[in-house]
Amino acid sequence: MKNLEFDTGMIELAIQGDQERVLRFNPEDGKIVDGFLGLIGKINIRLKELSKEEEKIIQLDLSELEKVREKNKINLEIDAFFRSELDLIFGAGTSNLVFENLCTSAITANGECIFSNFIYATLPYFEKEMKARNKKIAQIIKENRL
Numbered sequence: 020m021k022n023l024e025f026d027t028g029m030i031e032l033a034i035q036g037d038q039e040r041v042l043r044f045n046p047e048d049g050k051i052v053d054g055f056l057g058l059i060g061k062i063n064i065r066l067k068e069l070s071k072e073e074e075k076i077i078q079l080d081l082s083e084l085e086k087v088r089e090k091n092k093i094n095l096e097i098d099a100f101f102r103s104e105l106d107l108i109f110g111a112g113t114s115n116l117v118f119e120n121l122c123t124s125a126i127t128a129n130g131e132c133i134f135s136n137f138i139y140a141t142l143p144y145f146e147k148e149m150k151a152r153n154k155k156i157a158q159i160i161k162e163n164r165l
Contacts, residue, residue: 030144034117042117044109046148054108055145059138065100069093097124101134 028045044051076089101123102114114123123134131139 032141032144040116040119042109042113046145047152051108052145052149054104055141058104058108061104062101062134062138066097069097094122094124097132098122105134 028047029043030046032042034040034042046052073090073093076086076093079086079089081089102118105114105117106112117137118133121133123137124132126132127136129136
């Protein structure tokens with residue numbers, strides 16, 4: 020059987036330098052870009068909702084241990100939400116590839132959750148490709164003006 024090879028615009032990013040865990044995507048793919056940008060809005064809405072739930076827990080007459088348990092349930096909900104959204108954008112299994120068994124809502128040394136750090140690390144690839152694409156489009160328009 021012969022191979023049909025063509026440029027798909029895919030980039031490959033080794034997760035945390037691990038060559039066995041590689042995220043592959045085309046940062047100019049409209050579906051990926053739309054999903055990625057839409058995710059940012061969805062995250063803000065979902066986090067506000069869950070923040071309200073957390074405030075309610077704080078007000079309840081529960082022991083500290085029970086409050087911690089209830090708050091942890093919310094963190095696990097957030098993790099499931101993040102993972103689900105990531106898999107919708109980049110394909111099934113992406114969240115396991117990227118995060119393995121980490122809880123994506125866990126806060127890191129920089130004060131951000133793991134998922135936010137992923138978004139911040141990925142965003143420059145989209146920005147770079149979109150700038151390059153816009154430049155190409157402007158050049159094509161300029162060359163083809165009547």
